[in-house]
Amino acid sequence: MTKQIHLAAQLPGIHNVTVWSDPRSRSQIAIGSFVHLARTAERGKFDFFFLAEGLRLREHKGSLYELDVAGRPDNLTMLSALSAATTRLGVAATVNATFNEPYEVARRLATLDHLSGGRTGWNVVTSFDAFTGENFRRGGFLAEADRYTRAAEFLATARELWDSWAEGDVLADAATGRFVRPGAGEFAHHGEHFDISGRFTTPRAPQGHPVIIQAGESDPGREFAASDAEVVFSKYNRLDEARAFYRDVKGRLARYGRSPADLRIMPTATVVVADTDEEATAYADEITRAQVSPQTAIAHLEAVWGRDLSAYDPDGPLPDIDPEPESLVLKGHSVFRTGRAETARRWRALAEERGLSIRELMIEVHGGQTFVGSPHTVADAIDHFVQSDGADGFVFATHLTPGGLDDFVDRVVPLLQEKGVHRPDYTGTTLRHHLGLAPRPRAERTSGNAREAS
Amino acid sequence: MTDSPLHLAVALDGAGWHPAAWRSEDARPGALFTPAYWADLVAEAERGLLDLVTFEDALGPQSAAPHRPDDRTDQVRGSLDAVLLASHLALRTTHIGLVPTVNVTHTEPFHVAVGIATLDHVSEGRAGLRPQIAARAADAAHFGRRTTPQLTDDDIRDPELIAARLRPLFAEATDVVEVARRLWDSWEDDAEIRDTATGRFLDRDKLHHIDFEGPYFSVRGPSITPRPPQGQPVVASLAHASTPYEFAARGCDVVFVTPRDRTGAKAILAQVDEAVDQVGRDVRDRPLRRFADLVVFLDDEPGAAARRKERLDALDGAEYTSDAAVFTGTPGELADLLLDWRTAGLDGFRLRPGALPHDLTALTRRLVPELQRRDAFRRTYGAGTLRARLGLPAPRNRYAQHG
Ligand SMILES: Cc1cc2nc3c(=O)[nH]c(=O)nc-3n(C[C@H](O)[C@H](O)[C@H](O)COP(=O)(O)O)c2cc1C
Numbered sequence: 111m112t113k114q115i116h117l118a119a120q121l122p123g124i125h126n127v128t129v130w131s132d133p134r135s136r137s138q139i140a141i142g143s144f145v146h147l148a149r150t151a152e153r154g155k156f157d158f159f160f161l162a163e164g165l166r167l168r169e170h171k172g173s174l175y176e177l178d179v180a181g182r183p184d185n186l187t188m189l190s191a192l193s194a195a196t197t198r199l200g201v202a203a204t205v206n207a208t209f210n211e212p213y214e215v216a217r218r219l220a221t222l223d224h225l226s227g228g229r230t231g232w233n234v235v236t237s238f239d240a241f242t243g244e245n246f247r248r249g250g251f252l253a254e255a256d257r258y259t260r261a262a263e264f265l266a267t268a269r270e271l272w273d274s275w276a277e278g279d280v281l282a283d284a285a286t287g288r289f290v291r292p293g294a295g296e297f298a299h300h301g302e303h304f305d306i307s308g309r310f311t312t313p314r315a316p317q318g319h320p321v322i323i324q325a326g327e328s329d330p331g332r333e334f335a336a337s338d339a340e341v342v343f344s345k346y347n348r349l350d351e352a353r354a355f356y357r358d359v360k361g362r363l364a365r366y367g368r369s370p371a372d373l374r375i376m377p378t379a380t381v382v383v384a385d386t387d388e389e390a391t392a393y394a395d396e397i398t399r400a401q402v403s404p405q406t407a408i409a410h411l412e413a414v415w416g417r418d419l420s421a422y423d424p425d426g427p428l429p430d431i432d433p434e435p436e437s438l439v440l441k442g443h444s445v446f447r448t449g450r451a452e453t454a455r456r457w458r459a460l461a462e463e464r465g466l467s468i469r470e471l472m473i474e475v476h477g478g479q480t481f482v483g484s485p486h487t488v489a490d491a492i493d494h495f496v497q498s499d500g501a502d503g504f505v506f507a508t509h510l511t512p513g514g515l516d517d518f519v520d521r522v523v524p525l526l527q528e529k530g531v532h533r534p535d536y537t538g539t540t541l542r543h544h545l546g547l548a549p550r551p552r553a554e555r556t557s558g559n560a561r562e563a564s
Numbered sequence: 565m566t567d568s569p570l571h572l573a574v575a576l577d578g579a580g581w582h583p584a585a586w587r588s589e590d591a592r593p594g595a596l597f598t599p600a601y602w603a604d605l606v607a608e609a610e611r612g613l614l615d616l617v618t619f620e621d622a623l624g625p626q627s628a629a630p631h632r633p634d635d636r637t638d639q640v641r642g643s644l645d646a647v648l649l650a651s652h653l654a655l656r657t658t659h660i661g662l663v664p665t666v667n668v669t670h671t672e673p674f675h676v677a678v679g680i681a682t683l684d685h686v687s688e689g690r691a692g693l694r695p696q697i698a699a700r701a702a703d704a705a706h707f708g709r710r711t712t713p714q715l716t717d718d719d720i721r722d723p724e725l726i727a728a729r730l731r732p733l734f735a736e737a738t739d740v741v742e743v744a745r746r747l748w749d750s751w752e753d754d755a756e757i758r759d760t761a762t763g764r765f766l767d768r769d770k771l772h773h774i775d776f777e778g779p780y781f782s783v784r785g786p787s788i789t790p791r792p793p794q795g796q797p798v799v800a801s802l803a804h805a806s807t808p809y810e811f812a813a814r815g816c817d818v819v820f821v822t823p824r825d826r827t828g829a830k831a832i833l834a835q836v837d838e839a840v841d842q843v844g845r846d847v848r849d850r851p852l853r854r855f856a857d858l859v860v861f862l863d864d865e866p867g868a869a870a871r872r873k874e875r876l877d878a879l880d881g882a883e884y885t886s887d888a889a890v891f892t893g894t895p896g897e898l899a900d901l902l903l904d905w906r907t908a909g910l911d912g913f914r915l916r917p918g919a920l921p922h923d924l925t926a927l928t929r930r931l932v933p934e935l936q937r938r939d940a941f942r943r944t945y946g947a948g949t950l951r952a953r954l955g956l957p958a959p960r961n962r963y964a965q966h967g
Pocket residue numbers: 161162163164204206234235236237238325326327328329330331332343344345378444
């Protein structure tokens with residue numbers, strides 16, 4: 111059976127994906143940039159627009175990291191504004207389960223679902239470090255092993271809050287004087303991480319629950335995805351790795367009584383389109399070189415080596431000194447958290463085998479665009495990737511803000527539509543509908559007063 | 565009488581401030597949780613050239629008593645997050661200030677600051693913040709992190725008593741506002757340099773850790789969000805007693821007060837001045853705008869507004885009173901009152917429509933033209949941020965090097 115391809119777009123916000131030195135590059139924070147990108151995605155009948163989250167500016171060698179685009183909005187506040195600039199496009203946000211409380215997050219997500227008419231998604235991340243914790247009351251006490259237990263209970267609690275109102279609890283009957291059904295919003299959750307009770311303020315939202323997204327690769331992360339997520343983001347966008355990840359995660363679903371169709375796997379990807387394959391390849395190289403500047407190449411190397419390498423020539427060979435695996439020079443970034451000694455060994459071998467300079471090596475291991483070519487080449491490659499079960503779709507991070515999606519939507523999307531693998535128009539209004547996900551039935555309240563017959 | 569322009573704000577809450585307002589003939593109670601309902605109201609307020617709208621909010625459902633929840637089903641219960649609501653409305657409006665209420669007792673100061681900075685970016689300089697403490701102990705159980713004082717019926721008879729019981733929460737709220745202000749300053753205006761020669765997008769010398777350490781929390785910074793267009797979004801708080809006056813004097817740009825008449829307004833403003841002195845604020849440098857709150861029921865025909873309020877009172881089963889004075893009358897009478905009270909030294913008013921949209925429409929289509937006829941209110945918005953409209957000077961960044 112031909113699979114339908116799910117498409118999402120992201121304004122990267124940080125990371126060296128964004129080529130800020132391009133003269134066409136505009137503000138990463140101005141509302142106009144977000145509106146442009148969201149409306150382009152909607153024109154391409156994308157499933158959703160996505161925002162990642164980082165709650166502390168990254169630091170490198172003890173100082174703020176200066177090389178990449180940084181400076182981003184509060185996700186849900188921005189997406190709420192964008193929901194007024196679009197009518198069908200889903201709006202999905204990363205919201206951390208460590209540095210927030212369920213009542214507030216559940217309320218904000220329910221609000222966004224009301225304001226957007228049922229287009230909300232939530233990427234539940236757990237990334238934890240004491241470094242980020244320094245911006246919060248809670249601080250950084252949560253042990254790494256507790257990340258997913260808190261996240262799972264956080265999500266379960268949020269679901270109890272969303273279910274605390276039934277559809278139709280708002281009667282608003284002026285004649286009888288009944289505004290609300292008795293007991294609406296009552297909840298009580300007594301658990302290991304959260305012990306809360308009272309009344310939830312926000313009536314049941316159009317989707318009931320937002321679409322739940324997960325983005326983590328550890329074993330507990332994959333289990334969380336299999337038990338609870340409806341979309342998984344991954345970084346595996348090479349077909350062989352992607353198929354292994356896809357098989358693994360989809361294979362875990364049965365344990366939770368779910369079928370592979372209950373979960374969409376969407377790697378992050380980049381696209382470079384030009385008139386011909388040759389032009390696209392040349393342009394992709396140009397982009398990659400801009401993404402991995404000489405300074406960025408050294409910084410990436412330092413992140414793995416754990417020491418200052420500013421004396422080294424980016425166009426020269428790798429340092430002959432060994433990494434310091436104990437010292438973490440890059441903070442606020444989940445990359446290079448672990449396995450750095452092994453990474454360094456692999457890099458050294460690759461550089462020696464191919465005779466690569468520092469920058470060439472960094473371009474080799476970090477750079478590179480996922481889909482490169484003429485519109486036909488790109489459309490075929492995307493379709494092949496999905497049909498051979500590497501993914502159910504992609505989240506596109508664009509190298510240019512905000513115009514980086516224009517070519518894809520104008521030139522590739524029509525070809526996907528011609529192939530019959532992408533919708534010619536929206537057929538529903540909710541994100542759940544776009545993704546082909548079943549509505550989530552409301553769990554009956556376990557607490558609260560007996561309900562009045564209505 | 566002063567020549568400075570009169571400022572007018574409107575406070576939006578549910579179907580209006582009267583608890584039975586949702587049962588009025590033109591109410592849309594079934595639409596309270598839809599964006600269209602709020603978009604229509606704010607468009608109406610913008611049509612009336614009002615300075616700003618505030619959005620009420622709390623981290624628990626509404627209740628008839630201010631200090632504890634109730635089980636009433638005959639009044640509006642349920643609400644949307646005010647920051648997200650304001651942000652959604654930002655792209656549906658162009659001039660009016662958007663000031664959401666934000667609970668600062670149970671939220672993370674960092675999230676508050678970043679949310680309002682974002683609202684300022686999406687509205688291109690029209691954001692405000694109305695910090696509010698959680699006075700209800702029950703709301704604390706929604707978070708489970710701490711407890712807050714349970715006020716007794718005796719406590720709530722007198723604003724001074726309430727405030728005294730809640731003093732530590734006001735002290736903490738002062739720190740939240742301070743942290744928000746520092747985070748808004750933590751990016752200098754020109755921190756983004758895009759310097760291709762050195763490969764640097766940012767200049768780290770123009771980004772600042774705020775290193776806030778207080779008895780309630782600490783925050784390191786800098787913000788993740790670049791400096792908002794206004795530099796400092798407008799902070800406005802409602803105050804009824806000495807402790808909240810002091811809170812306003814320390815950290816706010818606008819204070820909403822609740823006099824009963826002109827003499828009362830004078831007395832309250834004297835107390836506000838005293839608080840300003842006490843905290844050592846130089847208002848020539850950092851002006852504090854003073855608005856009086858007033859609940860309004862407006863009809864053209866004399867007596868009609870009072871009769872309408874009586875009908876709503878009967879539906880609710882109690883006479884509606886409020887922390888603010890309740891006005892019933894004609895738009896002309898209200899114009900007289902506003903211009904009279906203003907001579908006590910008020911900069912403006914925050915009017916709370918008794919019933920929506922009726923009393924809002926009466927404000928924008930009757931009161932405003934009446935004030936314009938008397939040359940007491942603007943005829944166009946003109947350009948500029950909310951700060952500028954309120955006559956607040958462009959803020960200096962505390963971290964920027966001068967000279
Ligand atoms: C594609 C992708 C996107 C992610 N986006 C975010 C993000 O926006 N914010 C964040 O804090 N963590 C993000 N993460 C980090 C993960 O959510 C997760 O916390 C991290 O990978 C560690 O979890 P793990 O140990 O299960 O891999 C992302 C991870 C992946 C693979």
